[in-house]
Amino acid sequence: MKYLEEFRDGELAQKLAREIRQTATRTWPMMEVCGGQTHSIVRNGIDQLLDGAVEMIHGPGCPVCVTPLELIDKALAIAAQPGIIFCSFGDMLRVPGSSADLFRIKADGADVRVVYSPLDALKIARENPERQVVFFGIGFETTAPANAMAVHQAKLQNIANFSMLVSHVLVPPAIEAILNSPTCRVQAFLAAGHVCSVMGYWQYYPLVEHYKVPIVITGFEPLDLLEGIRRTVHLLEAGTPQVENAYERAVCFEGNQPAQKLLSEVFEVADRAWRGIGVIPRSGWRLSEAYRDFDAELRFDVSGITAQESPLCHSGEVLQGNLKPNQCPSFGTACTPRRPLGATMVSSEGACAAYYNYGRFVALESIH
């Protein structure tokens, strides 16, 4: 496939990795914010390839992981009501709430359906006018335009039996929250390329100006990531914090203007709780006044549901790179991938889950 295979070239990757290792005079702790990037780093063994030159701290950019417990509980409460068709992206189904997950509710008889786009959920609503159809609208700025479009279309077409349980979160406030932590070790950020393809990257200039950290907009294929890391290491070594765009084939300064226009119409900025981190001010979106009728939280009266994160979970510190997963007292005992307490154990690429799965691992011999 064009624009894909070219970015998986083994020889070029080795060349970039060599340059990064030669450039780094110390181990630079940097954070990739996006869960998709974490996945690609682990999937391709990039962290291992750069061992000693950089320490990749896996950021809070997996929307599945950071969706707060309270919202999962609300989803479960809605999905369990009779007559509801509850639609969700597949990987939300196994994320545990306080007492169950969506798989479990489905097994108990709830009509929970995996969809691949919020517009599919809208189609289901159109085809089942006698039933309430709810879409679990989670994600960062990347998934937001499609979710906004679904609500926008529902309003235009007057599909009254459709609603959305919204838990959208935003990248720049999360970066700022991490930088504001007094114990923050992160020296630079790889900004999430696909978030920037929607939002542009103008928001990062004030952050770089204020906190003096390089932020490099980075893609997802192995060469994209290595190029992003290479540029970041150069900026760190030179002591010149700047914004750089290493994902030019997808990202421009302004971002996707029609998408941003729709987003500002359908959503409004709100405080959001992040699983394992807590409430970050103005770090998410909820439906705006004009679209409030489509808010599932109000329609099904679940706003009273509250949930407490386990006090045993230290994932907030892990996310900031202050605690290694195996230094957490709950690691492997109260908290395992099958029964995760927090964000970092939920996703298979989360730092804690990665430690748990790979912890027994001894150095590999290479095969020729």
Add this chain to the structure above:
Amino acid sequence: MSTFAPPDLSQWSCPLPLRDYPAIVMGHGGGGKLSSELIEHIFVPAFRNSALEVMGDSSVLPALAGRIAFSTDTYVVRPLFFPGGSIADLAVNGTVNDLAMSGATPLYLSAGFILEEGFPIAQLAAIANSMGAAARAAGVQIVTGDTKVVDKGHGDGCYINTAGIGFLADGIHIGPTRAQPGDVVIVSGTIGDHGMAIMSVREGLEFETILKSDSAALSGMVGSLLEFAPNIHVLRDPTRGGLATSLNEIAAQSNVGILINERSLPVLPDVQSACDLLGMDPVYVANEGKLVAIVDPSVADAVLRVMQQHEHGARAAIIGSVTSQHAGMLAAVTAIGGTRIIPLQIGEQIPRIC
């Protein structure tokens, strides 16, 4: 939309037409006249063999001089017909392959059907005919069977269970505990074809592709392999959970590490693209006509050649080796030269949002 269309049943004709019932009714599972008609008009003509035609309560088969292999599996695939095959092919080939993976020569199958009230008779006949054809291709006979009918809404059209018996020659000792450090890991062809072909026609996810299921009986290939290399250590058909699950299980059961080289993995470009799109990994995607062999390095090249000469093994490749390091775990050298662990998945692989 997918370019795939279910088989044209208009051309199918029953040797002795079932006059009154175009669809399954509860009585077809009742053991009475309707049940007999189903057997007589559909199953016996489709499976045709002397053991079945006796129509006894059980089939009487000649004794085998030596060990027998025995296996069973149940098939619940949706949709029932998909590009490259149907539930019928899976029900025959799946059990045949399970037998073949112990080195046995598959001989006899049973077939149990759970049908949902209202299921079209023409589709059942098409399934039975395909099963008959698959059985003949695999060199096995379907010698006994059963049909039950469940109320409308309590089934998914058609479920099939097959059990099988195979003959195991002396001197064959293939098993998941026998992988040894130094052994070579060989896969018989491209991985992930079946799972992504099914995905491509799943409701809500139809995408245009030329992908086909790889469903095939591997007993012929195994027979040829054993002629050249009777001391194969492990054979496995990586079905649900894919190659990664099979190799993880072998690593755990043999208490060895397995290291594969991702650059050597045969993956069709369409499978890779579809996986990229959905955030899935071909190593976890199901296969229905592939095997993985773990063999002593001295016979690896011969085994590879025999596979490649076989109709279902043209793209066979050596993909890795067994090591005494990282016992119980599967690891990979990635396409860009990094390394990674490939763990067992907790549940089914699910398309990712991020």
